[in-house]
Structure formats: C-alpha cells, structure tokens
Amino acid sequence: MTQTTISLDEARDLVFSALIANGASKENARFVTDALVLSEASGQPGHGLSRVPSYVAQLRTGKVKGTVTPTLEKVSSSLLRVDAGYGFAYPAIDLVLNTLPEMARSQGIAMAAIRHSHHFGQGGSHCEAFAHKGLVSFVFGNAHKAIAPWGGKN
Structure with missing residues (x-):
C-alpha cells in the first residue's frame, strides 16, 4: 500500500472542496473540515480524514443535511x-x-x-x-448497540 503525505493546509483544502462539491454550505464545511483535520493532526485518524468518504456519501443521500443552521x-x-x-x-x-x-x-x-x-x-x-476557556467539561454521546464502551467487548 502506497502512502501519500500532504500538509494540513492541503488536507483542509481537499476536505472543504469535497464537502462543498457534495452539498454542504461553506460555513458548515468549514466547521467539519476544522474538526476532521484537527482529529487527524492529533493522532485520531478514526475521526479524521477517514471520515470524508462516509460524510460525502451521507450528504449525497440526505442522511446529513449539509446546509442547515442549528x-x-x-x-x-x-x-x-x-x-x-x-x-x-x-x-x-x-x-x-x-x-x-x-x-x-x-x-x-x-x-x-x-x-x-x-x-x-x-x-x-x-x-x-x-x-x-478555563472550564471542566464532560462530553457524552449515544451510539448504537454494536459499539462497545471503552474497554468493553461486543
């Protein structure tokens, strides 16, 4: 398998372009791009660039709405x-x-x-x-039953 290395700026450009080309608004694409590239840069590729194909597919099918404002x-x-x-x-x-x-x-x-x-x-x-920002926080999320908690087994 051949590996290609790109800069973080090149990664940002590629992710942003892919999201825009598939229906995300510029503002939403910016937030998503920043999050995916940050994850990749911090050593968490499972939440980084590897997500781009599925995010694009989900934009195309409407599973995620790319232009909504929360x-x-x-x-x-x-x-x-x-x-x-x-x-x-x-x-x-x-x-x-x-x-x-x-x-x-x-x-x-x-x-x-x-x-x-x-x-x-x-x-x-x-x-x-x-x-x-000087605060303590906890982040919780739900997941389907196929995802085991940290240290658990399916």
Whole structure:
C-alpha cells in the first residue's frame, strides 16, 4: 500500500472542496473540515480524514443535511438545548462552545444537549476547547448497540 503525505493546509483544502462539491454550505464545511483535520493532526485518524468518504456519501443521500443552521434555545440560566436540524454536529458544538462558558461562570455549572445531529467526532477535542476557556467539561454521546464502551467487548 502506497502512502501519500500532504500538509494540513492541503488536507483542509481537499476536505472543504469535497464537502462543498457534495452539498454542504461553506460555513458548515468549514466547521467539519476544522474538526476532521484537527482529529487527524492529533493522532485520531478514526475521526479524521477517514471520515470524508462516509460524510460525502451521507450528504449525497440526505442522511446529513449539509446546509442547515442549528438553533439554540436557552431553557434555563444553566441549560441549553440545541437542535442541529439533522445536520453536522460541529456547527451545533460551536454554538455551545461560544454560549455555555458564560453561563457556567455565571451559574457555577451549565449543561447543553444537542439533538438531531450527525456524528460528533473526537469528544476529547470538545473537552479541550472548554479547558482552554478555563472550564471542566464532560462530553457524552449515544451510539448504537454494536459499539462497545471503552474497554468493553461486543
């Protein structure tokens, strides 16, 4: 098997172009591209560039809606609910990253729930984003029963 090495900028260009060519909006493609390239660069290829073919196929079939804008609802002073509109999770996660820290600082704790979203990628990177803002976070996601928890067996 031949391996090809490309720069991170070349990877960004390729991923972004593939997403746009298959129905994603520029804004959504930017969020997805950033997440996939970050995962690849941080040594998590299972959530990186290897996802591009399946993301493109899911755009083409409509499994993921590439042009939707997530909506945010402030349920209480410490709770957000985000509807990703059956689109990519990354734009919804960005809404949370930009809104939740202020709420957490104000209330001492805050939580967000994202629904109707696509694969959310490398959960650790979302926690790191909160850590860079001086906050502790937990990220949880659901999965179908074929995926065993860390250390478990199918």
